[in-house]
Amino acid sequence: MPAHNAITPDKLTRLIGLPGSPRIIDLRDAPSEAIPGSRYPDSKDPTRWGRHGDTIVVDADGRGAAVSAAAILRSEGISAEVLEGGFAAWADAGLPTVSFAHLPRRHEDGGTWWVTRSRPKVDRIACPWLIRRFVDPEARFLFVAPAEVLTVAAQQQAEPFDIADERVFWSHRGELCTFDLMVEAFGLGAHAPLVRLAAIVRGADTDRCDLVPEAAGLLAISLGLSRIHSDDHAQLEAGMAVYDALYRWCRDAQAEKHDWSSHQPARGKVSA
Template sequence: MSALNTIPIEKLVRLIGTANGPAILDVRTNEDFAADPRLIPGAVRKAVDDIADWAPSFAGQNVIAVCRAGHSLSQGAASWLRQAGSDADALDGGMAAWAKAGHPLVPESALPPRDARGRTVWVTRARPKVDRIACPWLIRRFVDPSAVFLFVAPNEVAGVAERFGATPFDVEGDGIVWSHDGERCTFDVMVEGFGLAGLLPLTHLALIVRGADTARPDIVPEAAGLVALSLGLSRMFADDLEQLDAGMLIYDALYRWCRDATGETHDWVSHQPKGSRAKAVTP
């Protein structure tokens, strides 16, 4: 049984990657983080030394505090967050228990530098279709919830990356880490590079994205549907950021299907109230 004001690991696993998942705050000491510089997917580092300054910014949110073993540091941070207006819990067992259970962890070394507000900043070509919507979804749901995305003219990506400290993705060029690799699309590369390949729903979703993005709808049947949705979105929105916001819902739905509903089929008869089917065929 979990302690008071804590959340079991298996419950947090189910919440990660979902649209309404909690904010996950890694409050480990610098020494503890240096000993294991990895993060629970979607977690953000916060120092408890200045918790009085940043706790109010999480008021009204669901928050999970994570320390090394789930004791005084995370429980104290969760208590402080609650008095600042958050619905906050500590992760039962902390990072040690999460790692022991074999759940995915994002290496800090895989993350690009952050800006002055602690956000990762990314840049890619304007007018996104598949990969350039799928990858931002992946980053915001599993890597950095506050990530910033810049969509610019293709020939300006390198210059914007240099001037604004942004990380380019889904573009060609020397030294580009986050782009296609052989038959794999950028989404594939990110799932692996961020240490998320252990999440089976994501690896299933990666097949759909790969098929849609590389004109191989034969990989999985859903790829053809994703192509249609992606092209439709690109014609509905002239603003790339508005398109990204709308696309987030599509990938949220696809992720939940990959996680929970691949074996389910739609049968309208099965959803009728009891007795309504017989009534419908009665002369």
């Protein structure tokens, strides 16, 4: 049983990567890897972190600054817990971590900035979803004309992605799409649900819908969204829900089947 006002790594791992995930505040200095979805406050004063929902505070071992920070947040009326055992316990349990080896520098607003081609379809929605859910919840995405991507990248110190240029790190590699590269480069290649999702994205994005059955469905939904939304950011927000659902299916819903009789009451029984 976890200590009072603490959450175990096993329980927290079931909450990451979801739209309703708790805010995870990492207090360690310049970590090279972290729990997916972690945030890094500019101020050491928890009262300046803003008012949010459920918060998990992480330090190295669960006995340091996280304890007092969580207590201060609770005094502000914010539900806050400490990760039991800190990041060390998370890493020792072999749970998913994000590597920052290829993470762009953060801007003054606290987030990384990224730029890609306008009118996204598959990869250019899947990659922002991955970044916001697992790498940097504060990330900002810029959509511009293809010929302007590198110019805007240089002007705004934004990281270019999913563009066919040998100078761009985040792009297709052989048969792999940009989403595949991000999963691997951010150290998430051992997280089975993302590996399953990557196959769906790859099939939909590279005209190989025979890779997995779900690829054709993702392609159809993606093309439909691109016709519904003329604004790229509105399309991104709508697409986030699509990838949230696919990720959750990849994580724990593959075994569930559905047909006309799947949810009918048992014969001879009347539903209440």
